[in-house]
Amino acid sequence: MASLKRLETEFPILDRDFQSFCALRGIFTDGLHRPWSNGVELMEDAQKNKHVLSTGCEGMDFLLRGGLHKGQVTELAGPSSSGKTQFCLLTASTVAYKHMGGVIYLDTGNSFSAKRIAQFLNQISRPAFDEMQPIVLQKVMNSILCQSVFDIFSMFDVLHCLESKLKSQMCRGDNDEILIIIDSISSLITPILGSSGSQGRALMVSAMSLLKKLAHEYNLAVLVTNHTVGGDGGIPKPALGESWKTLTHVRLLLSRDCGSDTYHVSLLKHPSAASGKAAKFIINN
Numbered sequence: 001m002a003s004l005k006r007l008e009t010e011f012p013i014l015d016r017d018f019q020s021f022c023a024l025r026g027i028f029t030d031g032l033h034r035p036w037s038n039g040v041e042l043m044e045d046a047q048k049n050k051h052v053l054s055t056g057c058e059g060m061d062f063l064l065r066g067g068l069h070k071g072q073v074t075e076l077a078g079p080s081s082s083g084k085t086q087f088c089l090l091t092a093s094t095v096a097y098k099h100m101g102g103v104i105y106l107d108t109g110n111s112f113s114a115k116r117i118a119q120f121l122n123q124i125s126r127p128a129f130d131e132m133q134p135i136v137l138q139k140v141m142n143s144i145l146c147q148s149v150f151d152i153f154s155m156f157d158v159l160h161c162l163e164s165k166l167k168s169q170m171c172r173g174d175n176d177e178i179l180i181i182i183d184s185i186s187s188l189i190t191p192i193l194g195s196s197g198s199q200g201r202a203l204m205v206s207a208m209s210l211l212k213k214l215a216h217e218y219n220l221a222v223l224v225t226n227h228t229v230g231g232d233g234g235i236p237k238p239a240l241g242e243s244w245k246t247l248t249h250v251r252l253l254l255s256r257d258c259g260s261d262t263y264h265v266s267l268l269k270h271p272s273a274a275s276g277k278a279a280k281f282i283i284n285n
């Protein structure tokens, strides 16, 4: 840190404004630390915020101890056609309807379907209404905001804009957003991991740090999807390698029997549940 102090005197451009700009992006200097929290503050934070959001799938909610946890990043990995997008769309619909919260949906493969969301919403509301009132449907669908992103740099742009929006909303005390979905994060990260690796890995870690920061500071749940590669004995395992696997809070592996609407999910990692547990659920076509 002494060398940084010297740099500050040598280069006046490294002033407090520049350091605040860096701090907003998670780069801290000796003058600007992320504040320490004591045990009481941590306990209050855990009690006040960090609730769970039901996903709309009983089996999944059971496995996740209630659903997606706010403040955490959950990764759903699975082979192609295993149902990752269907699960994301169902979760977006459930959260927007049952929790009445805003959902930010980053779509990397043009797989978002408003029609499918409307189908799910009609299914979810069925016990109460035969079909959802058009005005309610419109209101709930308006709270799901979808943005197409096709590379990691656009994702950073979108997330930084979101961060500014959340910050000003927080100042006004009207935070609506409660869930961010990225389907799929692996299609943004895989192209930058190339052969040389280190720069790509640094970007991957920065992306995850930003997601975790948003989750923690704005009390959001984050759901990202990942594809799979062949592991030992050809059994599918989540892609993106060893460094990625330590980054997310919760990891799930999804699979589906060909042509069936029953999905199998197993827990690979969870902060407060044993890994290896499994469950199944149905998503109606």
Ligand SMILES: Nc1ncnc2c1ncn2[C@@H]1O[C@H](COP(=O)(O)OP(=O)(O)OP(=O)(O)O)[C@@H](O)[C@H]1O
Binding pocket: 078, 079, 080, 081, 082, 083, 084, 085, 086, 087, 111, 113, 116, 227, 284, 285
């Ligand atoms: N609009 C739809 N209505 C009903 N069922 C659908 C619809 N779209 C897809 N499905 C069913 O869901 C299955 C899973 O598709 P989904 O797109 O969720 O898989 P995925 O794991 O996201 O695949 P990928 O990694 O290739 O994107 C499909 O094989 C299909 O049977």
